[in-house]
Amino acid sequence: MLDHLFSPRSVAVIGASKTPGKVGHDILANLISGGFTGSIIPVNSAGGTIFDRPVVERLQKYRGEIDQVIIAVPRKNVLDAVYDALTKKAKGIILISAGFKESGQEGKALEEKITQLCRDHNARLLGPNCLGLLNTRNNLNSSFAGSMPARGNIAVFSQSGALCTSMLDLAEERRLGLSKMISIGNKADINENDLLTYLAGDEDTKVVAGYLENIVSGEKFIKAAEAICSRKPVVLLKSGTTDAGQKAAASHTGVLAGTDTAYGAAFKRSGVIRADTFEALFDYATAFSMQPLPRGDRVLIITNAGGPGTMAADAVEHSGMKVAELASNTAAALRGRLPEEARFGNPVDVLGDAPPERYTEALRAAQKDDNVDAIIIILTPQVMAKPKETARAIARAIDGKKPVLASFMGGSKVLPGRSELTAAGLPNYESPERVVATLKVMYEYYTWLNKPPRMVTRFRVNRRRVERIITRSRRFNLLQLNEVKSKKILASYGFNVPDGSLVTNAEEAVEQARRTGFPVAMKIVSPDIVHKSDMGGVKLNLTTAQQVRDGFDLMMMRILQQVPSVVIEGIYVEKMVDPGLEVIIGVSRDPQFGPMLMFGLGGIFVEVMKDVTFHLAPITQDEAIQMLKSTRSYDILKGKRGQKGVDIVGIAKGLQRISQLTTDFPQIIELDINPFIVGETGTDPVVADGSMTLISADKQIII
Amino acid sequence: MLDHLFSPRSVAVIGASKTPGKVGHDILANLISGGFTGSIIPVNSAGGTIFDRPVVERLQKYRGEIDQVIIAVPRKNVLDAVYDALTKKAKGIILISAGFKESGQEGKALEEKITQLCRDHNARLLGPNCLGLLNTRNNLNSSFAGSMPARGNIAVFSQSGALCTSMLDLAEERRLGLSKMISIGNKADINENDLLTYLAGDEDTKVVAGYLENIVSGEKFIKAAEAICSRKPVVLLKSGTTDAGQKAAASHTGVLAGTDTAYGAAFKRSGVIRADTFEALFDYATAFSMQPLPRGDRVLIITNAGGPGTMAADAVEHSGMKVAELASNTAAALRGRLPEEARFGNPVDVLGDAPPERYTEALRAAQKDDNVDAIIIILTPQVMAKPKETARAIARAIDGKKPVLASFMGGSKVLPGRSELTAAGLPNYESPERVVATLKVMYEYYTWLNKPPRMVTRFRVNRRRVERIITRSRRFNLLQLNEVKSKKILASYGFNVPDGSLVTNAEEAVEQARRTGFPVAMKIVSPDIVHKSDMGGVKLNLTTAQQVRDGFDLMMMRILQQVPSVVIEGIYVEKMVDPGLEVIIGVSRDPQFGPMLMFGLGGIFVEVMKDVTFHLAPITQDEAIQMLKSTRSYDILKGKRGQKGVDIVGIAKGLQRISQLTTDFPQIIELDINPFIVGETGTDPVVADGSMTLISADKQIII
Helix, strand or coil: HHHHHHHCCCCECCCCCCCCCHHHHHHHHHHHCCCCCCCCECCCCCCECCCCEECCHHHHCCCCCEEEEEEEHHHHHHHHEEEEEEEHHEEEEEECCCCCCCCCCCCCHHHHHHHHHHHHHCCCCCCCCCCCEECCCEEEECCCCCCCCCEEEEEEEECCCHHHHHHHHHHCCCCEEEEEEEEEECCCCCCCHHHHHHCCCCCCCCCEEEEEEECCCCCHHHHHHHHHHHHHHEEEEEEECCCCCCCCCCCHHHCCCHHHHHHHHHHHHHHHHHCHHHHHHHHHHHHHHHHHCCCCCCCEECCHHHHHHHHHHHHHHHHEEEECCCCHHHHHHHHHHCCCCCCCCEEECCCCCCHHHHHHHHHHHHCCCCCCCCEEEEEECCCCCCCHHHHHHHHHCCCCCCCCCEEEECCCCCHHHHHHHHHHCCEEEECCHHHHHHHHHHHHHHHHCCCCCCCCCCCCCCHHHHHHHHHHHHHHCCCCCCCHHHHHHHHHHCCCCEEEEECHHHHHHHHHHHCCCCEEEEECCCCCCCHHHHEEEEEEEECHHHHHHHHHHHHHHHHHHHHHCCCCCCEEECCCCCCCEEEEEEEECCCCCEEEEEEECCHHHHHCCEEEEEECCCHHHHHHHHHHCCCCCCHHCCCCCCCCCEEEHHHHHHHHHHHHHHHHHEEEEEEEEEEEEECCCCCCCCEEEEEEEECCCCCCCCC | CCHHHHCCCEEEECCCCCCCCCHHHHHHHHHHHHCCEEEEECCCCHHHHCCCCCCCCHHHCCCCCCCCEEEEECCCHHHHHHHHHHHCCCCEECCCCCCCHHHHHCCCHHHHHHHHHHHHCEEEECCCCCCCECCCCCEEEECCCCCCCCCCEEEEEEECHHHHHHHHHHHHHHHEEEEEEEEECCCCCHHHHHHHHHHHHHCCCCEEEECCCCCCHHHHHHHHHHHCCCCCCCEECCCCCCCCCCCCCCCHHHCCCCCHHHHHHHHHCCCEHHHHHHHHHHHHHHHHHHCCCCCCCEEEEEEECCCHHHHHHHHHHHHHCCCCCCHHHHHHHHHCCCCCCCCCCCECCCCCCCCCHHHHHHHHHHHHHHCCCCCEEECCCCCCCCCCHHHHHHHCCCCCCCEEEEEECCCCCCCCHHHHHCCCCCCCCCCCHHHHHHHCCCHHHHHHCCCCCCCCCCCCCHHHHHHHHHHHHHHHCCCEEEEHHHHHHHHHHEEECCCCCEEHHHHHHHHHHHHHHCCCCEEECCCCCCHHHHHEEEEEEEEEHHHHHHHHHHHHHHHHCCCCCCCCCCCCCCCEECEEEEEEEEEEECCEEEEEEEEECCHHHHHHHCCCEEECCCCHHHHHHHHHHCCCHHHHCCCCCCCCCCHHHHHHHHHHHHHHHHHHCEEEEEEEEEEECCCCCCCCCCCCCEEEEEECCCCCCCC
C-alpha cells in the first residue's frame, strides 16, 4: 500500500538545488550518497546539472516513469509541483515543505486541497512539514534528516521532525540498526494508522518505536495497533500528557477521566507499550529488537559485586516481578563450578575477581533452570574485571531462549564490553534499574500476547425503549437525564432498579409506597437540582404511610422556600434498597476513543482518594474483573478480617452492561451509577441512583 | 580529624609488590603515577627495589616519620602489619585486605581487635575490605581503584568497593571532576558519619555523592547529615529498600513502618537528597556541583523543537513544579528579537533553524525575568542546528544566578555540544525528563535549606507517673499495656482521655457510669483478648443503669462461654466520646532511627489504602501539620463540600505529645492511639482507645 514510498524504482526531487544547506540540495545528496540504486531525477526550472546529473526543468519533460516525488519548494510553488507529480502518475509524494496546517487558515486550506488531489489520483502523500523517510533495505534516503543508519530491525517514526533527528543520532551512537525511519509531519494523508498497518507486514521490521502528539482517529488507531501488536511490539512515546485545564463535567466519571487516561486505556487495550521518557523509548525498543520475550516474571541476577546486585533485586521487587529462586540442582551445580566464597542465591555473586568463565557458568546454569524466566548480568569495572572478554564469552554462551539483559556499569572502562554486547545482540543499560524497567514491559507485552481471546458478551436488552427515551429527550434538548429516565434506561439494559414511580402529590406518594411495600425512599426530581440531599430533597427509610405523607409535604415546602422559582417534576418514590457496599460505575465519552468505563468504590474513595480505574468499551468480563482488581481498595470487595466479600461478578456485569449501552448509544456522553449497591456473592447489585448526559441534537455524534 | 588519611606527608605501603596485577603492586603504582609529592615507602620482607625505589624490609627499619600506612597483605599477616604501623606512630591506616567481618566469626574477631588497637593508639582506620581513597588536591591515590580522576568539587564514597570503580569510570566518561573518592569497606572505624563530618569542612568539596547499604548509628547519622546538609548538598543511593519479610508487630504503626520508610524519614529530616538509581546519583550530584539552586519552582523551557518542549513541560507538571509564565515585558522583548514564527509562551520555541543567538536572546530574557526560577535548554540535532556553537554561546550568556540545565538530545551529532556544556559547567542530560527530575531535587534541597528553624515544643507532663507504670509493668514482664494503663500514660502526657475506671462487678459498673454521667461505653480488659469487639467485648452508648448492669453480666457470660480459661482483669467503664472523625496516630521504634511517628485516617484508610505518613521524633508543630498535609486524604480533614473541617492543630499536638512521650521513654517500642477522635476546630481530640508495647526488661534499650 505504501510501496511507492518505501520501495520506488524511481525518485524525482522537485526543488533539487546546487546550493549546499538548501533542503533541495541535501535531499538529493542524501539520496545519492545513501546508495539508492533506482533512478534519481533532480528537477529544477533552472536546469543544468547537480552532482553531474542532468537536471530536468520540469517533471513533465522527463520521459521515464516516476514512482516517488519529493517536493522541497517554497509553499507558493507546491501546488504546481503536486500537479506535475500527479500528471506523471507518481503514486508516492513526500511533501517536505512547511507552511501548511501548522501556520494558519490559508496553509490549512492548501493542505486540504493537495490531500484531496492526491486522493483523487490514488497517490499517497507523506507530510507536509516533514523530514521525509528512510528505508535501509534498499538504501533509500528520501529525507534531509541525515545519513543512512545501519541496517536493523527497528522502525522509528515521529510526528516531530526534530525528534527524528535526535532518534537517528541516538541510534547511531547506540549502534542500533534501523529498518525504516519515517517523519510523518502534518499527517495530511499518511498517519500513524497507515504506518502501523504497513509496518505490521514489513518483514524487515521486528519492533516499532514512535513518537506521537495526537492521533487522527481513536477507533482506527486501536484497530491498527491491535493488529500490529499481535505480531510485533510497538513502543510509543506520547507527549502532552498533562491536561491543560479542569474540564467541566456533570459526572464523577467525567471529572476523573482525562485525555491522558484515555490514551493509557487505548494503549493498554491494543497492546502498545508506552514509554514515559525519550530514553525509555530506546531502552525498550532495543531489548525487543534483540532479545526473546520472558515467559514469566522470575528474574535471576548475575553480578560481580554485591551492591549493584542488591540494587537490581530491589528494582525487581519494586517492579512487581519476582526475584527467582534457583532450583536446588542449579545451586548445587554452581557450587561445584564457582569459588566457595561466591554467593549461590539470587543475586548470584561471581565475585570481584571473576573471569569471564564464572559469568558463563552462572549464565548456562540459569538458562537451564526452569525457575528462571529472565537473566540480568551486571559487571563493575573492578581491577580484575575483563569487560570485553566477559561480553564475548556471554555472547557465546547464550542460547537465545530467555531474555538476557546486561548492565556494565561505568564509563570508558566498560565501553569495549558494551560494544561487544551490542554487536552480539545483547542490550546493555547504564544502570540495573533501567534493565529492570525494560524487562518489566517485555513481560507485560508477553502477558498481553497470551491473554485469553476477548469475548464481549451481548446481553438481551430492550434497545427500542432506550432509543425512544433518548430521541425524545434530545428533541426537547433535555440533555441532562434525571434519575427517573436514567433508571428506565438502565432497567431496559437489564439493571436491577428498585420499583418506583414519580408522584406529584402526597396521596399518590402513599399509594405508590403501599404498592412497592415499605420502607421507601423519596427523592425530589427537578432539572434545577443536582445535589438533591444538600437541598433536603432526599428522605430515606420511610416506614409508614404517615411518614410518606409528611415527607412529601415537608420536602416540597422546604425546597420551594429555598428556591421559589425551581421547576419540580415531582417526587420519586421507590422501594428502599437493602444496605450493601456502595460502588460507582460510569462512562465518559472520550472524543478520540469513545466510551471509557470507570469503576471505583463509592464516596471518599472516588472523591478524595481518586482510587478509580478506567477501561475502554466494549469490555469483556475478564477485563471488568481486572478493573476491580487494579484498584487499591480491592481488598474491601474481597472482604477483610472475616467479613464476607461482595458479588464481584455482579459489578463486572454492570460494567459490561453500561459498556453495551454506551456502545449502542453514542448519544450518551456521560453516565454515572452512583451508588451501585452491591451485596454478598450471589445477589444482584442495585442501581440506587443514576444520571446521564446526552449530546445535544445539533452536535454530530462521534462514533 | 582525618587529615593523616587525606593529607599525609608520607605514605608506607606494607605488602608492596613487584608483580603487576597484585594489589600491593597496583597501589604503589597508583601512588607514584598519581603524582603524590610526599614520601612513598614500599615495605616488603623480600626487600630489593620496586619502580627503582628501595624497599624497606620492615616498617620499623624506616627512619623517617610515617603519617599513613596502607596495608595490602594476606589476612594472616595483617595484625603484624598493624602493630608495625602503630609502633611507627602512624595516625592513618588504610586496610585494603579482605577476610574480616564479611567472612565470618574469626574475621570479625580479628577486625574488632585491630579496630580497638587503632583506637588505643589514636590512629584512624579505613576499611578493612576496601579499595582505599583518592584525594585530587594533593594527587594522593592511596587505592587500587584506578587512575587519578580530574580535579573537581564532587566527593564520592561507597560502601561497595565495586561501585567505587563504576563511579570513577562514569565520572571520567562524563568528565566530572572529583575532590575525593573514599571506599569505606567494612567501616570498622571510619564510617559514613566520620566522612560526612570531615567533608562538611572540606573546602574542596561542594557536593557529596555516596552509596550506602546500612548505617552504623541512626542518631549520629542524622546529626552528621544535618550538619553537612546545612552547608552543602549530600546525595545518597541506599540499596536494600525492599523489606525481606513481613514483620510481626502488634500495632498498625508497627506493621506499616518498614526499614526503608525509616531511612526515607531520616534522609528527609536531615536534608539528604535521595537518589533512587545509580544514574540519578550522578545526575543530581552533577547539577549541584555546577549550578546554583533555584529559588522557586517556576521553570522556563527554551527549545528548538515543539515535541521535546512539550515533553519537558509535561515532566515539569508531573513533578509538581510549575511551567513559568513569562512576564509580559519579557515576551514583548523576545517578540522584537526572535522571528515572528517563534513561540513566545513557555516553552519558548526558537525554531528548528535556530542559530546560537536565538538561544542566547531567550536565555538572557529568562535570566532577567522575575517570574522564572530555573531554565531548561533543549536542542535537537536538526540540519541547521549548531550544537557546539550553541553550547559556547549559552556558556557566555549565563549569569550564574539561576540554574540552567540542558538536554542536547541525540548522539554523536550533539556530542561536541555536550562537551562544551560540561566544560562550561552546564550539566547536560540525555532527556528532558531527567533534567526535570534533577531540578526537582534541587528545588527540594533549596526548600529544606530555607525551612523555618525547628522548634520542638516541650509540654508540661507528669513524667514520674509514667515512669512508675512502665517500670512496674516491665518488672512483671507485662509488655503489652492494656487500654487502662495506656490511657493513664497518655493522660499523664496531656491527652484528653475520657473519664473512666476499671470495675469488676455490675454494681461497680453502674456506680462508675453514674459518676461519669451517661451515656457510657464498656470494654473488656484482658491480656488474652486483642480484638475486643470481635469477642463481644465492647458495648457502646449505654444510657441507663439497667443497660449497664445487663451489659456487664452479658459481656462476662459470653466471653467466658467462648474462652473459659481467659484471664479477665475487669471491665472498663468510661464516658462515651462524642462522635467525630477517627484518625490514628502512633509510634514505632526503628532500630536505627528511634521513634518514628505515624499518622493516618482511621479504618480503611490505614488498613486498605495504607494512606499514612511517617516522621522521626522529635517533631515540631510545622512538621506534624506537614505530615497531615501529605496524606492523600487530607481533604477530609480540611472539610469537603461544605462540611466543616476538623481540628488539625489538635492532631498535630497529639503527634507532638507522643513524640515527647516516646523520646522520654525509649522503653515504649510501639504505640497506637486508634481511634483518636477529632472534632471541629477549637475542640480537643479524644483518645478513644490506645495501646502500647514495651521492650522486655532483659533487652537493652536502644536510644
